[in-house]
Amino acid sequence: MNAKQIAEVIDLSETIQPLIAEKDFAAVVDAVTPATAEQLTSLLERLPLQECAIVYRLLPKDRAIDVFENLSPGMQSDLIGSLRDAEVASIFADLDPDDRVWLLDELPAGLAPRLLHGLTQKDRQLTAEVLGYPKGSVGRRMSPEYVSTRTDYTVAQTLERVRSRLDDAETVYTLPVLDGSRHVTGVVSLRDLLKAETEQEISAIMQQAEVTTAYQTAESAARKCTDLGLLALPIVDKESRLVGVLTIDDAVKILEHEETEDAARQGGVEPLRRPYFATPLRSLVSSRIVWLLVLAVGATLTVQVLSIFEATLEQITVLALFVPLLIGTGGNTGNQAATTVTRALALGDVRPRDLLRVLAREFGVGLSLGSLLGILGGSITALIYEPRIGLVIGLTLLAVCSMAATIGGIMPMVARALRVDPAVFSNPFITTFVDATGLVVYFLIARTILQI
Amino acid sequence: MNAKQIAEVIDLSETIQPLIAEKDFAAVVDAVTPATAEQLTSLLERLPLQECAIVYRLLPKDRAIDVFENLSPGMQSDLIGSLRDAEVASIFADLDPDDRVWLLDELPAGLAPRLLHGLTQKDRQLTAEVLGYPKGSVGRRMSPEYVSTRTDYTVAQTLERVRSRLDDAETVYTLPVLDGSRHVTGVVSLRDLLKAETEQEISAIMQQAEVTTAYQTAESAARKCTDLGLLALPIVDKESRLVGVLTIDDAVKILEHEETEDAARQGGVEPLRRPYFATPLRSLVSSRIVWLLVLAVGATLTVQVLSIFEATLEQITVLALFVPLLIGTGGNTGNQAATTVTRALALGDVRPRDLLRVLAREFGVGLSLGSLLGILGGSITALIYEPRIGLVIGLTLLAVCSMAATIGGIMPMVARALRVDPAVFSNPFITTFVDATGLVVYFLIARTILQI
Numbered sequence: 001m002n003a004k005q006i007a008e009v010i011d012l013s014e015t016i017q018p019l020i021a022e023k024d025f026a027a028v029v030d031a032v033t034p035a036t037a038e039q040l041t042s043l044l045e046r047l048p049l050q051e052c053a054i055v056y057r058l059l060p061k062d063r064a065i066d067v068f069e070n071l072s073p074g075m076q077s078d079l080i081g082s083l084r085d086a087e088v089a090s091i092f093a094d095l096d097p098d099d100r101v102w103l104l105d106e107l108p109a110g111l112a113p114r115l116l117h118g119l120t121q122k123d124r125q126l127t128a129e130v131l132g133y134p135k136g137s138v139g140r141r142m143s144p145e146y147v148s149t150r151t152d153y154t155v156a157q158t159l160e161r162v163r164s165r166l167d168d169a170e171t172v173y174t175l176p177v178l179d180g181s182r183h184v185t186g187v188v189s190l191r192d193l194l195k196a197e198t199e200q201e202i203s204a205i206m207q208q209a210e211v212t213t214a215y216q217t218a219e220s221a222a223r224k225c226t227d228l229g230l231l232a233l234p235i236v237d238k239e240s241r242l243v244g245v246l247t248i249d250d251a252v253k254i255l256e257h258e259e260t261e262d263a264a265r266q267g268g269v270e271p272l273r274r275p276y277f278a279t280p281l282r283s284l285v286s287s288r289i290v291w292l293l294v295l296a297v298g299a300t301l302t303v304q305v306l307s308i309f310e311a312t313l314e315q316i317t318v319l320a321l322f323v324p325l326l327i328g329t330g331g332n333t334g335n336q337a338a339t340t341v342t343r344a345l346a347l348g349d350v351r352p353r354d355l356l357r358v359l360a361r362e363f364g365v366g367l368s369l370g371s372l373l374g375i376l377g378g379s380i381t382a383l384i385y386e387p388r389i390g391l392v393i394g395l396t397l398l399a400v401c402s403m404a405a406t407i408g409g410i411m412p413m414v415a416r417a418l419r420v421d422p423a424v425f426s427n428p429f430i431t432t433f434v435d436a437t438g439l440v441v442y443f444l445i446a447r448t449i450l451q452i
Numbered sequence: 453m454n455a456k457q458i459a460e461v462i463d464l465s466e467t468i469q470p471l472i473a474e475k476d477f478a479a480v481v482d483a484v485t486p487a488t489a490e491q492l493t494s495l496l497e498r499l500p501l502q503e504c505a506i507v508y509r510l511l512p513k514d515r516a517i518d519v520f521e522n523l524s525p526g527m528q529s530d531l532i533g534s535l536r537d538a539e540v541a542s543i544f545a546d547l548d549p550d551d552r553v554w555l556l557d558e559l560p561a562g563l564a565p566r567l568l569h570g571l572t573q574k575d576r577q578l579t580a581e582v583l584g585y586p587k588g589s590v591g592r593r594m595s596p597e598y599v600s601t602r603t604d605y606t607v608a609q610t611l612e613r614v615r616s617r618l619d620d621a622e623t624v625y626t627l628p629v630l631d632g633s634r635h636v637t638g639v640v641s642l643r644d645l646l647k648a649e650t651e652q653e654i655s656a657i658m659q660q661a662e663v664t665t666a667y668q669t670a671e672s673a674a675r676k677c678t679d680l681g682l683l684a685l686p687i688v689d690k691e692s693r694l695v696g697v698l699t700i701d702d703a704v705k706i707l708e709h710e711e712t713e714d715a716a717r718q719g720g721v722e723p724l725r726r727p728y729f730a731t732p733l734r735s736l737v738s739s740r741i742v743w744l745l746v747l748a749v750g751a752t753l754t755v756q757v758l759s760i761f762e763a764t765l766e767q768i769t770v771l772a773l774f775v776p777l778l779i780g781t782g783g784n785t786g787n788q789a790a791t792t793v794t795r796a797l798a799l800g801d802v803r804p805r806d807l808l809r810v811l812a813r814e815f816g817v818g819l820s821l822g823s824l825l826g827i828l829g830g831s832i833t834a835l836i837y838e839p840r841i842g843l844v845i846g847l848t849l850l851a852v853c854s855m856a857a858t859i860g861g862i863m864p865m866v867a868r869a870l871r872v873d874p875a876v877f878s879n880p881f882i883t884t885f886v887d888a889t890g891l892v893v894y895f896l897i898a899r900t901i902l903q904i
Binding site: 252 | 462490625642647681683707711721729733736739741743745755762766772773775779784785792794795803805806817820821829883891
């Protein structure tokens with residue numbers, strides 16, 4: 001949407017809220033009719049749930065399903081919860097099998113069988129196939145409605161097949177090529193089919209196929225699809241037989257979802273299930289309170305460390321002045337390393353096997369950063385306070401930076417090796433951990449040098 | 453790549469490094485020949501630059517260009533810097549116009565005119581068109597090699613046009629439909645063309661077009677393309693005339709690049725131009741040192757605040773014990789708010805106009821979080837230390853959380869309003885800012901309640 005369209009959505013949301021309050025539904029219909037599907041999606045995302053359901057009911061049916069498909073799964077499920085059963089069944093029947101499964105994952109368990117029962121025999125079977133794969137796998141996200149061809153078919157035969165499936169196939173632009181036992185032996189693009197002579201055999205024009213098994217994570221399959229710039233990635237079962245395709249637009253949705261999750265965890269927040277304004281205040285609070293409590297409990301470690309050194313602090317209060325600076329710098333260094341390595345892992349530039357290589361590099365980086373900051377910070381402190389305090393600050397900066405970069409760098413690797421989302425060892429988590437250890441290092445160095 | 457293919461790449465990199473050292477190039481050729489283009493890209497990304505250039509030279513020409521296109525622009529430019537002029541000119545001529553411009557943006561200014569000169573007349577013209585748009589605009593990233601049709605053409609005429617452009621067009625699956633003055637009046641998919649009767653007019657089967665002007669940022673155009681799940685988004689000039697198309701695979705590349713940048717800035721690191729292992733250690737250090745220094749200078753504020761209250765600290769040393777806990781919790785709360793709002797801005801869920809709404813929400817969230825943590829933290833402290841200290845801690849948590857959430861939430865909005873990347877006011881930046889103000893609040897509350 002351009003700026004003008006967005007301004008229209010904001011105006012529209014301000015116009016219709018009083019109309020809904022007055023129950024003037026005819027005026028609401030008039031107000032929303034000129035809006036595009038994209039604008040309507042954005043409008044619903046800005047409204048509280050109850051108003052959202054009312055507006056949704058007032059949309060014309062063909063437009064409503066487009067809008068529904070564009071909503072986030074969390075919002076879809078909330079919306080479904082406030083519609084009547086017949087309305088829900090009708091939406092459900094209009095969705096593609098893969099979108100249906102995505103939604104089922106979000107719905108209360110009791111509702112799913114009832115909805116599935118309302119489908120036609122064929123739709124129910126397609127949906128059940130997709131439901132058979134584990135949660136989070138690409139099997140759940142692929143479309144079972146593909147068009148394939150065979151090695152020994154001609155171009156003309158294949159084009160005939162394409163024509164017969166124009167209405168229902170997820171894509172007709174990339175066709176997996178199968179042998180007699182349904183193994184994928186290649187792919188052929190519609191472009192190449194149009195380029196070829198009609199009597200040519202598919203085996204003569206097909207390209208090498210990149211495939212993924214249905215049990216791979218949806219994220220890694222999606223990353224493969226977009227990295228290679230494929231319009232559709234064939235998905236196979238354990239016996240390498242074709243079971244579906246992942247199209248690039250679905251791959252993009254999967255990655256966006258993952259990146260929103262990663263970004264949230266990295267900042268110590270649980271990912272929101274709905275857009276910002278559509279999320280009730282109490283959900284915003286609950287998305288943050290758990291992490292905040294965990295981190296606060298972790299931070300009581302720093303209180304304990306400091307109380308061990310309370311006598312030292314009473315003797316030389318000036319040491320307390322540098323505590324926020326030192327632990328802040330440690331936290332920042334750790335965050336930098338964690339951010340770089342987490343992103344490199346997500347992009348596949350770094351693999352769990354590289355643990356020792358990453359450890360060595362990050363220790364080297366931390367040592368360099370620590371030397372630079374240590375010399376600078378130590379000298380300035382020596383000038384303002386006294387040389388011995390300067391030496392303490394300089395050495396602490398060196399030690400804390402080396403340690404923080406190493407810990408920050410390997411933490412995401414360890415998480416990945418344990419098959420945990422690397423973003424779970426989020427930046428705030430690393431900060432808290434580095435805070436406590438940094439304080440111990442600081443007071444040990446101070447005691448040694450100041451001989452107390 | 454699956455785990456096996458990745459393991460092969462890691463093994464391959466270990467095999468060929470000694471071979472390169474011994475200058476046994478024939479053995480290198482034998483080693484790399486069985487690898488796929490994807491594996492070779494990953495291999496080059498793991499090698500130091502000099503070895504990377506040697507291996508690149510040893511690849512067969514048709515495979516080399518595939519590998520080159522898959523490298524990040526930063527690596528492409530480094531690689532070009534270590535190849536001979538004739539080799540560079542040959543790579544350059546084989547690239548698509550939009551990829552060529554992407555690369556030109558990365559190259560030293562002196563090299564560009566020489567490279568452009570080496571192109572054919574037609575290629576030079578296409579490249580110059582794309583080069584005419586501002587840096588960062590979608591005009592620079594679109595492909596000028598599109599196939600369009602006209603409102604008054606028949607399906608048969610359009611299919612004829614598609615057939616004639618199968619070899620060079622960026623995509624033939626989505627065709628912009630133009631009127632007599634080259635304005636985009638709709639789009640038609642190849643799928644709909646195949647479905648229609650050959651004598652039908654395009655105006656009867658075309659769909660409504662979503663377009664973007666070439667001067668829009670590449671990021672917003674790419675987001676639009678992927679949000680709507682379009683295979684290609686028509687790009688128009690200021691007079692709404694078609695000038696190019698943005699395909700979904702290019703849109704994905706643009707978003708990935710932006711997200712890598714955002715993730716880096718969010719963690720207080722300058723984005724890397726090359727994959728992790730291909731980045732020399734000194735570049736890793738320099739990507740971090742500037743931010744670290746800026747933040748450390750900012751953190752000296754905390755030293756100053758604490759020295760103002762040094763007398764208070766000497767009187768009641770126990771106050772020092774809670775400093776890391778309090779500022780840590782403030783920093784975490786601020787980070788959470790900033791993370792949520794930055795992501796909502798990137799996805800377009802929140803707009804700069806919503807500043808006051810965000811401010812009110814985040815203040816509300818901060819107040820709720822602060823009340824919960826304040827009651828909990830205050831009570832526990834009161835039990836362990838004494839009631840008055842508990843009251844100080846409780847009230848400080850309440851004040852710091854409310855303040856941190858509000859600042860963290862509006863900081864990205866302010867950045868966006870100033871047309872600065874919201875991620876520049878990164879989490880470490882917010883932490884440092886909240887640290888200093890939090891300390892002031894803490895000591896003011898302590899002085900009032902403890903009457904010192």
